[in-house]
Amino acid sequence: MPAARFFLSFTLPAISAAYVFNLSSSYAGTSFRRRDINTNQYQYPTTQRLSSTQLSLGKRVSIQQVKSRQKIKQQSLKSLLDVENDLCARGYRYIIGADDTGGAGCIAGPIVVASCCLLKPLPWFLHIENESTDHIVSQSAMETLSKVNDCKILTRDLRQDIFDTVKQYPDVFAVSIAQRSPQQVDEMNISRATQEAFAESIETLVDQYELPFGEIYAIVDGKLSPKLYSSQRKQYHLLDECEKFDLPKISEIFPVRPYVNGDALVYTVALSSIIARVVRDAIMNDLHHQHPLYGFAEHAGFGRRDHIEAIHRLGAIEGVHRMSFKQVKGR
Secondary structure, three states: OOOOOOOOOOOOOOOOOOEEEEEEOOOOOOEEEEEEOOOOEEEOOOOOOOOHHHHHHHHHHHHHHHHHHHHHHOOOHHHHOHHHHHHHHOOOOEEEEEEEEOOOOEOEOOEEEEEEEEOOOHHHHHHHHOOOOOOOOOHHHHHHHOOOOOHHHOOHHHHHHHHHHHHHOOOOEEEEEEEEOHHHHHHOOHHHHHHHHHHHHHHHHHHHOOOOHHHEEEEEEOOOOOOOHHHHHHHHHHHHHHHHOOOOOOOOOOOEEEEOOHHHHOHHHHHHHHHHHHHHHHHHHHHHHHOHHHOHHHHOOEOOHHHHHHHHHHOOOOOOEOOOOOOOOOO
């Protein structure tokens, strides 16, 4: 039995005006010109192309908006220390800030996490800002440190200057770095690798400088806080010792809290963002010298178009690229 055939018929509604629409590539964006069938004349939409004056005004408005957003993010040194001041007033002497770079936006290179803490009491640090003569950090160094902010809005040279200044004063700044390689990112996932690096960086700083748990408060940039398993094990061991020798019990493990936009609002987090960025940039520059055709010095491992095109052209590098990422997988 032959297959049944169905035909669909319908009537188009009457068009009040007879127009034929044609794409016009000579105008900005996707615009249309229409031809009146009766007069055979083309009619164009009233707003076809922005004048040079309008374009210039639009650019100025756009630049002003960007500058306005940057101005909001750029805080003074004193306002960046507001969080630390509040925590110090609550009895926390050591405020650890932590931030990462090379996260989900990168398809090559390691995740780098930096943690930083002021070893001197915070009032002492603010005392320096007020140009006291009794200080350890030089005035020129303090001028550099007062420019600390979110690393993304600082120039490469300024980030390097701040990094070098911090290294000059190891008795003022405690710093710890942790990394997770591309292989480790592939083996777990980007979120877990990042959180483990946060935990390692914070715990290494605490152990290296033997900071007392009861006086520590850690702040990490973002929405998640890492689990400090090593510190918990250490705490449990100390609790056992306290019970065994009938000693006073130690306070609970120090708090670790996430802080959205912490790299723009909390001094030690902003400082950590700069340190992590400088360290990772140096790693990517080394990779650039080893593999100059990939342009690691320019894109720093981010998934930019030129980076992806280089992968398509040359192939991914084992141990450098994150092979589980969509842009790299199978290349």
